[in-house]
Structure formats: structure tokens, C-alpha cells
Amino acid sequence: MPELPEVEVMCRAVAAVIGSRVLRIVRPRSRLQPIKILPNPALLNRSLKGGRILGVERLGKRVVFHVEPELYLVIEPRMTGRLMLTKPEDMLHLRLIIEVDHPGYPRLYFWDSRGLGVVSLLDKAELQRRLGPETLGPDALQASLAELRARLGRTARPIKVALMDQRLIAGIGNLYASEILFRARIHPENPAKSLTPSQWRALHRAIRTVLTEAIASLGSTLADATYLAPDGGSGQFQNQHKVYQQAGKPCSRCKKQEIIRRVQAQRSTFFCPNCQQLPK
Numbered sequence: 001m002p003e004l005p006e007v008e009v010m011c012r013a014v015a016a017v018i019g020s021r022v023l024r025i026v027r028p029r030s031r032l033q034p035i036k037i038l039p040n041p042a043l044l045n046r047s048l049k050g051g052r053i054l055g056v057e058r059l060g061k062r063v064v065f066h067v068e069p070e071l072y073l074v075i076e077p078r079m080t081g082r083l084m085l086t087k088p089e090d091m092l093h094l095r096l097i098i099e100v101d102h103p104g105y106p107r108l109y110f111w112d113s114r115g116l117g118v119v120s121l122l123d124k125a126e127l128q129r130r131l132g133p134e135t136l137g138p139d140a141l142q143a144s145l146a147e148l149r150a151r152l153g154r155t156a157r158p159i160k161v162a163l164m165d166q167r168l169i170a171g172i173g174n175l176y177a178s179e180i181l182f183r184a185r186i187h188p189e190n191p192a193k194s195l196t197p198s199q200w201r202a203l204h205r206a207i208r209t210v211l212t213e214a215i216a217s218l219g220s221t222l223a224d225a226t227y228l229a230p231d232g233g234s235g236q237f238q239n240q241h242k243v244y245q246q247a248g249k250p251c252s253r254c255k256k257q258e259i260i261r262r263v264q265a266q267r268s269t270f271f272c273p274n275c276q277q278l279p280k
């Protein structure tokens with residue numbers, strides 16, 4: 001967390017400041033280990049001060065601010081980061097403040113409890129090198145069926161593991177991979193290259209449906225509440241989770257089996273052994 005839906009919610013919210021000028025970049029004083037900010041905060045402030053925000057977009061699981069003339073402020077939330085329009089209640093984990101001349105939203109706050117987030121300032125060439133098509137797969141919401149099959153269909157890795165490889169397809173993490181595979185009725189350990197044409201179609205459809213529904217629900221706020229929407233409210237898609245963190249509960253679809261938890265690539269995987277059967 002956060003994954004594509006949560007980062008998309010952040011992007012859509014902070015897009016309100018497009019057209020505003022950056023007044024100042026502030027790193028609050030803290031006794032905590034600081035997050036990685038490249039270049040250092042003083043240089044970051046000098047480089048962005050006075051620049052107009054021309055656009056905000058999402059690249060995979062990152063929020064990217066395009067600041068004139070050709071600078072890109074990339075915020076990568078990683079495990080527990082979130083970009084907010086309102087001042088967080090927990091100021092201890094406030095990592096960065098972007099002050100702008102917007103009358104309604106004078107500050108953007110980057111909060112991160114675990115401090116694993118990364119803030120980078122890149123020029124256009126460096127953005128292309130780090131986050132272009134050579135290093136980041138097509139966006140999960142935009143990838144066509146043909147792209148999905150071409151990118152993932154050559155690997156013998158389990159389909160759950162392949163879905164989380166950002167070089168193959170961008171934006172899907174552990175939570176949504178489990179939900180997508182349940183929706184598509186595909187076993188998470190099924191080798192990606194062995195999927196049938198009908199399974200590829202079901203997978204492509206499930207990716208679009210699950211991610212779109214999660215965005216509409218403002219993402220998933222789990223029990224630790226580290227992710228909240230940019231206005232401070234909770235996401236609601238956790239109320240629609242069918243398998244994620246549902247181990248031991250009856251499957252909501254077949255009612256015949258309980259949801260199982262297994263570990264894949266050091267991450268928890270959840271699935272229904274009846275609805276998602278592994279081919280012999």
C-alpha cells in the first residue's frame with residue numbers, strides 16, 4: 001500500500017493546484033530518520049521556487065508534478081506514504097510540505113509513517129530514463145489485452161508474482177493482485193505463460209474492473225489506517241475485498257471453501273481453492 005487506486009485518488013485530488021506557483025518547499029524538523037529527498041531539500045526549494053505547476057499525473061505508483069519549464073517532482077509513497085490536502089493529525093510523520101499560491105489549498109502535505117517514501121526532482125531526460133517504457137511497464141488501467149498477454153505471457157513465474165512486477169505492468173501490488181485474480185477465477189500460482197486465451201480475457205477484464213471500482217471508492221483503508229484519502233477521510237474499497245486478508249472466512253462467491261492464505265515471493269496471497277483451481 002498504496003497501489004494504483006490510492007495513488008490515482010491522490011493525483012486527482014492534488015490536481016486542484018494545477019496552475020499555481022510553488023512558493024516554498026519545506027522539510028519539517030523531526031527526530032525521525034528523514035526520507036530520501038533528491039536533491040537535498042535546500043536545492044529542491046531553489047529549483048522549484050516560483051515555478052508554475054503545469055500538470056499532475058500518475059506513473060505507476062508515483063505522483064508526478066510537472067513544474068515549468070521542464071522539471072518533474074516525483075513523489076513515490078511506497079509502503080505508507082500519502083499526499084494530502086489537509087494538515088495531518090499526526091505531525092510526527094509529516095515529511096514534506098509544498099507551499100503554493102492556491103487560495104483554497106495553500107499547502108500540500110506528504111506524510112509517511114515508515115519513512116520509506118522517496119521524493120525526486122528530475123529533468124525530462126532523467127524522467128524518461130527512470131520511468132519511461134524501458135523501465136516501467138504499461139499502466140495497468142490502460143494496457144490492452146494484447147499488451148498484457150505480450151508482457152506477462154512469456155514468463156513461467158506464477159501469475160500473481162508477474163502481476164506485481166512493475167517492469168511488466170505498472171501499478172498493481174499485493175492487495176489488488178489477489179483481488180484481481182479472484183475476480184478472474186485464476187489461481188495465483190498458475191504459471192503466467194500457461195494461461196489460456198479465455199483466462200487472459202478474464203484477467204484483462206478483472207484488472208480494469210477492480211481498479212476502476214477501487215478508485216471510485218477512494219481506495220482501500222486497512223486496519224492500520226496508514227492510507228487515508230487526501231481530504232483525511234477513509235477509502236471504502238476494503239468493504240468490497242473478497243479475499244485479501246479474508247483467510248479462514250467462507251468464500252463469498254461459492255460458499256463451499258474458506259479463503260486460504262499462502263506466501264508468494266515473501267508476500268501474503270489470498271485465494272479461494274474452489275473458485276481458483278490450479279490446473280493439473
